[in-house]
Amino acid sequence: MIFRQLFDTSSSTYTYLLADAEHGQALLIDPVFSQAGRDLALISELGLKLTLVVDTHAHADHVTAAWLLKQKTGCRIASARVIGAEHVDLPLDDGQTFGVAGITLRAIATPGHTNGCMSYVLEDQSMVFTGDTLLIRGCGRSDFQQGSAKKLYHSLTQKLFRLPDACLVYPGHDYHGRTVSSIREEKAFNVRVGAQANQTDFIEFMHAMRLPHPKLIDEAVPANLRSGCPEDGRLPAVPDWADIRLNYGGVPEVDADWLHNHLDRVTVLDVRLNEEADDCSISSKLVDIHIPLDQLRERTADVPDDKPVVTLCRSGRRSALAVNILQEAGFDRVASLSHGLMGMSQA
Structure with missing residues (x-):
């Protein structure tokens, strides 16, 4: 398997590229609108064809590149059915398998950060892409977009922590330069839910955080409910003097x-x-x-x-x-x- 972890510095977002070298088909998890050119350049240089883009949830801190990449490549868009986003070709339900040739993922509904959060685990359970549900030594906040600390605790302890201990955890963000963890590590050391913290421990922690309102939420969430399509439906301007x-x-x-x-x-x-x-x-x-x-x-x-x-x-x-x-x-x-x-x- 070809695997790349890409990073957007402005939103501290990780985008993940997965592909099968034999079949040449690629998928992207959580692509960022402003990084679409970078992602397409990498896919081209690796000799791959982008077939599918997948979002873990309707992001509040950046605009997804799903629609833009679909216009550029003809790829399909997938996200949780419960989100109800426009332009989605593959609405995902809990337990559904999907992917591209040679790469199979299973969708796990993990609400709590938002009501439409999903995590995606490889067929062999060696890697899981957790979006904002499970972060490295942390988790997503639960105070907006139908968030619920109780639901989030259930998603973490009863769904993600049921994966094999050796399963590698790849989050949607990290603000301290950390790139990967494991289910074993997070069960033991996660600051909010590790070391057998119970539901009361977790909920009281989350309710006491008092985080500032996300700066881009009013722009990002409506755009992401359109899969990143701009309000005017137009592609971003590109240099017109050459085939750049x-x-x-x-x-x-x-x-x-x-x-x-x-x-x-x-x-x-x-x-x-x-x-x-x-x-x-x-x-x-x-x-x-x-x-x-x-x-x-x-x-x-x-x-x-x-x-x-x-x-x-x-x-x-x-x-x-x-x-x-x-x-x-x-x-x-x-x-x-x-x-x-x-x-x-x-x-």
Whole structure:
């Protein structure tokens, strides 16, 4: 199984990618709207096809990317039936199995944080994705969205803690850099419900917390009841000057075919060494300006800004850094040639 744990710093949200290498189908758990480009870039670089996106609940601290990813890839959307979110293709009930080719999950209804919370456990019970129900040494709050400390205690002790002790726990959030726990650890050490805390212990703890109102709840919850679809139903704006593809490293790229067909619309910047540029017949037909990478920070004023800029080098590695340098200098229409002149030669 291919497994990746991804992180959104603004909301401290974990997104999980699961895929079967043989079948090439992938699913995402709890994708974040603002991170959709990152997630799609990773899926592409791993040679996978996104088939399913799944939310653990209607989040109050970020907007899901479910609808956006469906528009981009044609994937299906799954979430708890009780939520009643729009655009859902697969409404899930307690105990229902689902997944993609080679990956099977079972839905466990775990209400309490919200009424529509679900956790998802792998078929072999080696991993469970608990959303906000069970966090590492903690749990989700229970004071909004039909939350209930009593229901949450039941979900934790009678459902999740019934999983095998060795089952790894992957939460929806962590605010202290912790990435994974286990059922055994949480049963023993969870601050709110571990060490055989009884229902009274837990409920009194939860009622005494007095947490501040989530900052994004008024925006996030209505959007998530639409599976992340904006109110106007429109896709976010994308660069219109080129067929830009963001790689997993966060660098905007164009491919060789696009550049070949649009040379008159861009300024091509070669950032290789002087001797490399002099010894290449291909680049002489493409390049408008040559500035070695180690000089670029001091010479950004030499780069014309009347057209978008495409940076290139031998492999696409140095030109990626050149994009970052130009962006820091205020260039907003800039991209790297994917795979550099090596890719151009192959094309």
